[in-house]
Every structure is written in structure tokens, then in C-alpha cells.
Amino acid sequence: MVTEPIQRAIEFIEASFAQPVPLATLAAAAELSVSRFAALFRAQVGISPHRYVCLVRVRHAERLLRGGVPPSVVAAEVGFFDQSHLGRHFKRTLGITPSACLAGR
Structure with missing residues (x-):
């Protein structure tokens, strides 16, 4: 079960994944200290906040790739540093590369 503070952080991530998402910003969105937030997030979601941000970015990247957007453009669109x-x-x-995803559209 995800509590309201963690849900607020998840909603913030979903809305802001393409921008840098500092842990302190997520903790502030949840109205918790950074250490308390990190521990609660991991306990309730099952992964660290950073891994969750990466997961959201990859999910959006996969959608864009399947839509035919080139990987170099996708990387910038979803918040990764480069391709x-x-x-x-x-x-x-x-478990697959972006090019394999493109090939299997």
C-alpha cells in the first residue's frame, strides 16, 4: 500500500520525469525528510526513488521509440543525458536495446 506522501512523490515524478528530479525535491513533495522519504519510498514501492525515475523514463522512451522517434531524440525527450x-x-x-525495440515495433 502506498501512503499519501509517497503517492504525491510518484505523481511529481510522473509529471516531471524529463527534468532532473533531486531526492530533496521529492522529499519536499512528500513533506518528509530526505532520509525518511527514501526509506518509506523503498519500503512502499519496492525500489529506490532514483530507480523509479529511471523506470518511468524508460517506459516513456519505449513508447516514443515504438512511435518511430529516433533514440537520440528520445534520450533528450525523457531526461537521459545522451543516447x-x-x-x-x-x-x-x-532486457533489450533501444534499437531492438525499434526493430520490433
């Missing part, structure tokens, strides 16, 4: 940064997180999360 290789996208590729690392994409493969870690989904």
Missing part, C-alpha cells in the same frame, strides 16, 4: 545513457537504462530495465 548511451538511455541505452544502458533501457537494456537494464527491459
Whole structure:
């Protein structure tokens, strides 16, 4: 079960994933201290806030890639530093590369 403070942070991530999402900003959105927020988030969501942000970015990247957007553009659109940064997180999360995703549209 996700409590209201953690739900507020999740909603903030969903709305702001393409921008830098500092832990302190998420904790402020949840109205908790940084350490308390990080512990509660992991306990309730099952992964760290950073991993969750990456997961949201990869989910959006996959949608864009399947829509035919080039990986270099997708990386910038969803908040990754560059195409290789996208590729690392994409493969870690989904088990395939962005180019394999493009090929399997």
C-alpha cells in the first residue's frame, strides 16, 4: 500500500520525469525528510526513488521509440543525458536495446 506522501512523490515524478528530479525535491513533495522519504519510498514501492525515475523514463522512451522517434531524440525527450545513457537504462530495465525495440515495433 502506498501512503499519501509517497503517492504525491510518484505523481511529481510522473509529471516531471524529463527534468532532473533531486531526492530533496521529492522529499519536499512528500513533506518528509530526505532520509525518511527514501526509506518509506523503498519500503512502499519496492525500489529506490532514483530507480523509479529511471523506470518511468524508460517506459516513456519505449513508447516514443515504438512511435518511430529516433533514440537520440528520445534520450533528450525523457531526461537521459545522451543516447548511451538511455541505452544502458533501457537494456537494464527491459532486457533489450533501444534499437531492438525499434526493430520490433
